[in-house]
Amino acid sequence: MRDVLIIGGGIAGVSLADHLARAGVDVVLLERGELNREASGTNAGSMHLQIAIHQFIGGMDAPGEAERLQEETRLAAEAAELWKELDDELGLDFHVTGGLMVAETEEQLQLLRDKQPLEAAAGLETHVLEAAEVRSFAPYLSERVIGATYCPAEGHVNPLIAVERIARRSGAEIVTHAEVTAIEPGFRVVTTAGVFDAQRVVNAAGAWAPAFQTLPMKAMGLHVNVTEPRARLLEPMIQHIGRRLTLKQAYNGTFIIGGGWPSREAPGRWATTWESAAGNAAVAVDVVPALRDVRLLRTWSGVIAWTDDVSPILGESEVPGLYTIVVGSSGYTLSPLFARMLAEQIVSGTPLPLEYSPERRTPA
Amino acid sequence: MEAYDLLIVGGGPAGLAAAAEGAAAGLAVGLVDERVTLGGQIYKQPGFEVRDHRALGAEHLRGRALIEAASSARMMTRTLALAIEGPAVVLATEGEPARTVIARRLLLAAGAHDRPVAFPGWTLPGVLTAGGAQTLVKTQRVLPGKRLLFAGSGPLALAFPAQLHGYGATIAAVLEAGPPPRAGDVARMAAAARGNASLLRDAVRYRAQLLRARIPLRYRRIVVRAEGEGRVESVTHAAVDADWRVIAGTEETVAVDTLCLGYGFVPSVELPRLAGCAFGFDEARGGPVVEVDEWMRTSVDGVLAAGDGTGVEGSHVAVDEGRLAALGAALDLGAIASADDAPIRARLTRKRAFRAALERMHRVGPGIFELATADTIVCRCESVTRAAIEAAGTSDIHVMKAFTRAGMGLCQGRNCQRQVAALIGTTEYATPRLPARPVALGVIAREPDHDLGRFQ
Numbered sequence: 035m036r037d038v039l040i041i042g043g044g045i046a047g048v049s050l051a052d053h054l055a056r057a058g059v060d061v062v063l064l065e066r067g068e069l070n071r072e073a074s075g076t077n078a079g080s081m082h083l084q085i086a087i088h089q090f091i092g093g094m095d096a097p098g099e100a101e102r103l104q105e106e107t108r109l110a111a112e113a114a115e116l117w118k119e120l121d122d123e124l125g126l127d128f129h130v131t132g133g134l135m136v137a138e139t140e141e142q143l144q145l146l147r148d149k150q151p152l153e154a155a156a157g158l159e160t161h162v163l164e165a166a167e168v169r170s171f172a173p174y175l176s177e178r179v180i181g182a183t184y185c186p187a188e189g190h191v192n193p194l195i196a197v198e199r200i201a202r203r204s205g206a207e208i209v210t211h212a213e214v215t216a217i218e219p220g221f222r223v224v225t226t227a228g229v230f231d232a233q234r235v236v237n238a239a240g241a242w243a244p245a246f247q248t249l250p251m252k253a254m255g256l257h258v259n260v261t262e263p264r265a266r267l268l269e270p271m272i273q274h275i276g277r278r279l280t281l282k283q284a285y286n287g288t289f290i291i292g293g294g295w296p297s298r299e300a301p302g303r304w305a306t307t308w309e310s311a312a313g314n315a316a317v318a319v320d321v322v323p324a325l326r327d328v329r330l331l332r333t334w335s336g337v338i339a340w341t342d343d344v345s346p347i348l349g350e351s352e353v354p355g356l357y358t359i360v361v362g363s364s365g366y367t368l369s370p371l372f373a374r375m376l377a378e379q380i381v382s383g384t385p386l387p388l389e390y391s392p393e394r395r396t397p398a
Numbered sequence: 399m400e401a402y403d404l405l406i407v408g409g410g411p412a413g414l415a416a417a418a419e420g421a422a423a424g425l426a427v428g429l430v431d432e433r434v435t436l437g438g439q440i441y442k443q444p445g446f447e448v449r450d451h452r453a454l455g456a457e458h459l460r461g462r463a464l465i466e467a468a469s470s471a472r473m474m475t476r477t478l479a480l481a482i483e484g485p486a487v488v489l490a491t492e493g494e495p496a497r498t499v500i501a502r503r504l505l506l507a508a509g510a511h512d513r514p515v516a517f518p519g520w521t522l523p524g525v526l527t528a529g530g531a532q533t534l535v536k537t538q539r540v541l542p543g544k545r546l547l548f549a550g551s552g553p554l555a556l557a558f559p560a561q562l563h564g565y566g567a568t569i570a571a572v573l574e575a576g577p578p579p580r581a582g583d584v585a586r587m588a589a590a591a592r593g594n595a596s597l598l599r600d601a602v603r604y605r606a607q608l609l610r611a612r613i614p615l616r617y618r619r620i621v622v623r624a625e626g627e628g629r630v631e632s633v634t635h636a637a638v639d640a641d642w643r644v645i646a647g648t649e650e651t652v653a654v655d656t657l658c659l660g661y662g663f664v665p666s667v668e669l670p671r672l673a674g675c676a677f678g679f680d681e682a683r684g685g686p687v688v689e690v691d692e693w694m695r696t697s698v699d700g701v702l703a704a705g706d707g708t709g710v711e712g713s714h715v716a717v718d719e720g721r722l723a724a725l726g727a728a729l730d731l732g733a734i735a736s737a738d739d740a741p742i743r744a745r746l747t748r749k750r751a752f753r754a755a756l757e758r759m760h761r762v763g764p765g766i767f768e769l770a771t772a773d774t775i776v777c778r779c780e781s782v783t784r785a786a787i788e789a790a791g792t793s794d795i796h797v798m799k800a801f802t803r804a805g806m807g808l809c810q811g812r813n814c815q816r817q818v819a820a821l822i823g824t825t826e827y828a829t830p831r832l833p834a835r836p837v838a839l840g841v842i843a844r845e846p847d848h849d850l851g852r853f854q
Contacts, residue, residue, distance in 0.1 A: 068796070075800060261839065308498070326839060327840060328839055331810060
């Protein structure tokens with residue numbers, strides 16, 4: 035009988051296993067395939083900290099929205115600090131590059147101006163750059179860009195190596211190719227690799243978490259593109275306040291381009307579509323014209339867990355001993371932090387925000 | 399929207415024969431090829447103007463005849479096929495934005511390429527594939543070097559050096575990894591050669607040409623390393639057993655400036671893999687081979703495959719497979735009520751028997767995948783060594799790719815994927831990815847023509 039059994043070998047599950055194992059908890063992590071094969075290994079590794087378009091639900095004037103956005107920003111800044119510590123200890127190719135969020139219309143620029151004070155209040159340094167300022171700061175941006183916010187703390191890690199290194203450091207027992215087929219009371223967890231008994235079970239199955247619990251979330255596939263390597267052009271990451279774009283030049287010179295373009299569900303995986311490749315390329319060359327002659331090498335699909343109210347699902351469910359950690363949007367940035375919070379809850383009883391409860395009601 | 403009854407990818411023997419047959423059956427046929435000229439690798443057309451085609455020999459004329467027979471199809475050279483999504487196929491012609499066309503039937507006939515083999519020194523300038531050397535000679539009339547060593551296996555292993563010698567190259571030696579032909583093999587080939595007289599005649603002619611020129615032709619020897627400062631200066635070769643594994647103490651070193659390698663061919667599989675076609679595995683036909691039925695239909699509705707891409711069997715087989723594919727498409731689409739396919743099938747049976755007899759002598763041994771040493775770069779785009787691949791400690795090709803970046807470079811894995819797979823004990827390739835060829839973002843950029851709604 036183990037203390038804790040974690041389902042899911044992505045960044046959330048592995049980070050949690052790391053915190054628990056190092057606190058002396060007897061923990062086992064089960065992964066249905068290999069570690070890091072889904073969202074954690076297929077996202078672009080960006081540490082976006084600024085308030086982004088997908089975080090707005092009802093507009094900044096809606097009741098409670100400003101507070102929610104401010105709290106999310108505070109957590110993002112704290113999460114980035116934690117990644118920095120992880121990088122110091124494990125070497126995760128974390129580069130603090132700064133990040134730009136660009137606007138092409140007056141309406142988009144106004145949104146940038148409006149969000150900046152919320153970020154300042156949350157302790158995240160951002161600057162609004164307008165017209166000539168943005169041109170001199172980032173000469174590679176097209177004439178279409180009329181303004182931007184710049185956040186010096188943003189950066190990116192290499193998502194291909196982080197989970198593996200955290201897992202290795204944790205010393206936790208990790209069983210791969212163990213797909214959970216049933217969670218019986220007790221708990222008795224039945225898998226394709228045998229039965230495991232545990233006092234507590236944590237559902238860290240990301241997009242597949244609803245297989246084990248009713249949760250206010252859905253999953254969707256996200257298209258990502260990578261180009262051939264080129265000489266250094268971009269230092270900061272770039273994202274867009276009004277169109278689907280995240281863009282950065284990785285440490286090896288390749289450009290990684292995403293931003294919320296959908297992929298389609300195919301048997302056993304999410305498959306990229308030509309429409310998303312072409313649409314994503316269109317936004318990228320609109321914003322950085324020099325990308326026009328850079329060759330696309332490969333596309334792939336990540337998957338994103340999307341909670342109905344954009345807040346994470348974190349804590350104990352109505353079944354005592356059954357916990358959930360599903361971070362949802364910006365999950366890669368935030369997961370190590372939420373894993374630490376959940377570990378503190380499990381080990382020391384530190385309370386978690388009620389609005390993250392798996393039992394919360396969410397607006398339809 | 400641009401639409402075709404039959405869209406063919408690949409302007410080699412299979413694609414050209416299919417285009418001719420399809421057009422004759424009344425289909426609206428389009429054919430795309432990424433190269434500047436038609437003919438594929440085997441009938442690659444010269445980059446210079448030819449005043450007298452007869453001067454270039456019988457093989458050249460055979461290629462010309464295939465191209466001319468297909469001339470009523472719409473030919474699109476310098477055109478990449480980038481993506482396949484149901485009946486939609488994304489094409490990009492050089493200098494134009496990418497476009498989506500509709501193919502009621504899509505024939506994938508992208509052929510094969512030289513098997514890449516990783517050994518110490520294989521990335522040195524002066525090491526090139528037989529196909530690369532042949533392209534230099536055919537299209538530019540340029541010899542790849544002054545003093546050449548030719549190493550390889552298979553029926554064409556003798557054809558290339560004979561041809562190069564004919565053009566004035568000094569060939570230090572020709573190394574065949576397979577065994578010398580024995581009486582039994584010759585008898586078997588002769589038995590299978592009914593209707594294949596020209597193939598057998600060619601093989602004999604090439605061998606005789608080399609003997610006449612006193613070029614040493616050595617069997618059961620393989621290249622183990624190439625060395626030199628900045629380019630090839632010497633090549634070491636050794637004897638191998640039936641599995642192509644090196645026999646200790648048999649190494650010899652020869653001074654050359656160029657090494658041409660022709661260890662057989664591997665099917666170009668990126669398009670059928672992207673389309674989602676079912677594959678089998680047959681080492682004798684190049685490794686991964688698309689599964690097709692008697693009309694060359696793959697497991698994916700509307701997608702056909704023919705030629706070396708469905709298993710390397712040479713241009714004669716490819717031509718007939720192309721014809722069958724086009725006839726099958728015409729029957730499926732109702733353009734013709736019946737097809738006179740019996741003679742084609744009879745010919746295919748004979749040619750396949752002959753090829754099978756040849757393949758028995760030239761089957762690739764597993765030793766070919768074991769030549770890299772710890773510090774040999776296996777994935778040359780991303781500079782990944784054999785040691786790095788082994789240190790990753792996984793037999794899962796996807797995990798390997800993520801850990802080492804092997805296969806993530808400009809060649810999109812074409813050069814290394816089989817070698818990497820062999821090193822970790824699998825024949826599985828990583829998930830196929832769009833686009834099928836590297837393509838500039840400006841060429842493909844296009845806003846969707848409908849609203850995707852809010853991100854979320």
